[in-house]
Amino acid sequence: MQSSSELFPVALISAEIRGELTEDVYLLKPNNSPDNSVELALTRIGLRDRTGDYGEPVVLLHGSFSNRRFWCSPLGIGAGAHLARQGFDVWILEMRGHGLSPRNRDYTRNRVSQYVRYDLPAAAAFVQEQNGLAPHWVGHSLGGIVLAAALGGGYLDEASAASAALFGSQISRIYWPLKVPPVEWAGRLLLKGFEQVSGSRLKRGPEDEPIGLVKESLRWHGLFGRFGDSEKDWWAGLADVRVPLLAAAGAGDTQDPAWACRKLFEQFGSAHKEYHSLGKADGFSQDYGHVDMLVSKGAQKEVWPLLAAWLMRAGKA
Template identity: 45%
Template structure:
């Protein structure tokens, strides 16, 4: 049901969590597949004490996830925490995830399409609704997508106030993928494992997974036919915070740090979440954001990072 229209988007859901209003927009994407529509949730406080919202904060989920990674059905999570801090929080959901319907050519979806069509139009829509530079945070594949977006320079620089990468890397995977005959065998193995894993909350398109695996093959690299994303990251200069988890087996700290070093950001901070670094636990890939300790240690850390950069940019 359409509740209201906003140009090429419409509101399909409205609700309240205490003093925070939730609106879900369905955005029509201009791309070769006219059936592509993306859901974008907006959270903002509605109280007499809130006279002006802070800069927008955009949280982009990783693979096999949707907005529930940031916001539970009961209204808990990092998204709600940041909304309560006075930020306007935006939660895009990629094609076929969460409230975003599957497009007609879903299995052919790739990150290249996300970077070329979806993310620029998401960024433009958010800026239309709130014309302030935004904090962008991406977890895992969400962080990879944002890195590629910045490498492509497909959005105006003032759309980004800061970038935060969480458990994000593009260089570490099974080394056997670099052996030509093993590439064919392992590609089938990983595709079968990922596409049919009942534990995954969301299904990922086959073309996206093949594209991901190709980055780690002998002829791979973080790139497309048109642009070498890895090399282009040297042109990115916005403030960058990269956070890795000490017990992350899939995206280990050393690989996250390698991606972190590739940026030429004017301000760069790298953090590993582990006991050795003074944190309560050795975090893993997901509990770095949704675990009990994350609420005490990681969420305030993110809020502090954003607040410090707002002060310096004002």
């Protein structure tokens, strides 16, 4: 089968029509990481009766235990579908082993540091090849953390990111027991017998997460931990980021509290940035939680339009 890209092998594995929307799924094989078995599913959402160009591209990143359906349901409902109807060229990246992205050979060792070093740059290159423009990026929860890490590490920059939007994303919440070395060591020892964490068993979502990602998080939150890898301090690098930034936190979010999301927002050096607390005190109809800030009837009326308006302004910045 002929590749859909001149960059690396890409196969169109699905092309569906969902009402007035189209849903095309591409499987990318970038061959840019030590694990050459990695393949990434990238879904493009567009208007069925589209005329002219595709509009400005937007790449959406799901959170932990999730997949592309967080952004666009099979019935064409979701923030991603809304953006497509507003004229954006919408792409949804599924992380290694999530959704239609098959589990790679070293799945259990997958980490954010690999996502940001290899996977996001590959997706950025393919979207730019197909559309011609640098994409906007939107991440929820872990997706936002991955996006922040990619920007702080310099793996995405102004040439590959027109703007960034973070929803319910933070890295500053302190887990005091993990600051005690014996507790962290015991946690790592306990995790040695596991290959993955089940989202369905924990009632957190439809997907599993590799144990490598959990161990990486333990290191971030340890006594001398930092948001970064052995080579780069992503947190420090955020001060040098210049892409326009939107950050939103749920006033009722107990998982990733607003104060911690605000701290991540403030670390960015972007001159053009906005922060929104999604709650009654700031004019919203409710105090949004971690998921319903983007998946709820309230979000459909209040948050999706806020995101679309931001992307339109960022595209002109």
